[in-house]
Amino acid sequence: MTATARREQAREEYNANLRECPGHELLSVISDKWFTLVVSALADGPMRYNELGRTVAGASQRMLTQTLRRLERDGFVTRTVTPTVPIRVDYELTDLGRQIVPLQRSIKAWAEQHIPEVHAARERYSESEGE
Amino acid sequence: MTATARREQAREEYNANLRECPGHELLSVISDKWFTLVVSALADGPMRYNELGRTVAGASQRMLTQTLRRLERDGFVTRTVTPTVPIRVDYELTDLGRQIVPLQRSIKAWAEQHIPEVHAARERYSESEGE
DNA sequence: CAGGATCCTAGTCGATACTG
DNA sequence: CAGTATCGACTAGGATCCTG
Numbered sequence: 001m002t003a004t005a006r007r008e009q010a011r012e013e014y015n016a017n018l019r020e021c022p023g024h025e026l027l028s029v030i031s032d033k034w035f036t037l038v039v040s041a042l043a044d045g046p047m048r049y050n051e052l053g054r055t056v057a058g059a060s061q062r063m064l065t066q067t068l069r070r071l072e073r074d075g076f077v078t079r080t081v082t083p084t085v086p087i088r089v090d091y092e093l094t095d096l097g098r099q100i101v102p103l104q105r106s107i108k109a110w111a112e113q114h115i116p117e118v119h120a121a122r123e124r125y126s127e128s129e130g131e
Numbered sequence: 132m133t134a135t136a137r138r139e140q141a142r143e144e145y146n147a148n149l150r151e152c153p154g155h156e157l158l159s160v161i162s163d164k165w166f167t168l169v170v171s172a173l174a175d176g177p178m179r180y181n182e183l184g185r186t187v188a189g190a191s192q193r194m195l196t197q198t199l200r201r202l203e204r205d206g207f208v209t210r211t212v213t214p215t216v217p218i219r220v221d222y223e224l225t226d227l228g229r230q231i232v233p234l235q236r237s238i239k240a241w242a243e244q245h246i247p248e249v250h251a252a253r254e255r256y257s258e259s260e261g262e
Numbered sequence: 263c264a265g266g267a268t269c270c271t272a273g274t275c276g277a278t279a280c281t282g
Numbered sequence: 283c284a285g286t287a288t289c290g291a292c293t294a295g296g297a298t299c300c301t302g
Binding site: 014015018022023024025026027028029030031033036057058072073074075096099100103104106107108110111112114115117118120121122124125126 | 145146149153154155156157158159160161162164167188189203204205206227230231234235237238239241242243245246248249251252253255256257
């Protein structure tokens with residue numbers, strides 16, 4: 001089992017390296033299913049929790065909360081609680097949050113330009129490989 | 132159960148929309164754990180299967196094969212079989228594959244510039260929230 | 263050499279129900 | 283209103299063994 005253990009350790013070290021790589025770390029953050037949606041929803045201005053839930057329709061409460069917590073933790077949004085009754089919570093992009101919008105746009109631009117080629121490639125592939 | 136069914140359908144429609152959105156589709160492709168590694172390995176020139184396995188150390192055979200198949204299917208790499216004994220298979224970036232390198236670089240650039248801010252935000256967060 | 267097939271586990275995600 | 287807690291379904295990913 002020594003070989004197995006050694007492999008496992010190698011893999012973990014490798015994963016650790018990957019996690020430390022800024023590029024991959026950022027990718028894992030922005031490729032989150034809801035990240036982009038929430039950020040672009042907030043790009044137009046601050047929003048309250050339920051308002052976000054309606055705008056980003058499709059997100060369960062759990063996912064919305066989780067995404068917002070992550071965004072707050074990573075410094076992309078601020079969370080402002082107004083302890084009225086009923087309570088009011090506003091989310092707003094930080095400077096960092098606003099700075100990621102251009103990057104998202106360039107990704108989107110690349111996608112719109114080249115995704116058709118990907119689709120074409122897929123069709124050729126499934127054609128030649130049968131079904 | 133009608134309400135449940137309706138919600139489920141709404142969610143699936145939403146997911147379908149997301150999948151049709153080029154931006155998210157691209158993100159789901161390039162955020163794959165091994166995609167970037169394989170592409171940048173191939174950026175220096177064609178490589179054989181085992182060669183790739185060594186360069187992208189940490190990938191299991193299964194993942195390597197899976198990633199390569201996806202890359203081939205999506206038109207990012209070509210797979211060339213030379214039926215010698217033993218068999219030889221070369222992988223090489225296509226034009227499309229080469230065109231994604233600049234995008235990866237701009238993502239990496241953003242990451243290297245701003246990830247430190249994310250880390251700082253995380254420290255503040257875990258400090259203030261205890262633990 | 264370059265994979266395919268199989269099994270298995272750890273984490274992800276959504277639904278549901280409950281709370282300050 | 284803005285969440286938290288818990289549960290089950292699902293699946294991605296790795297290990298392992300086998301083949302043309």
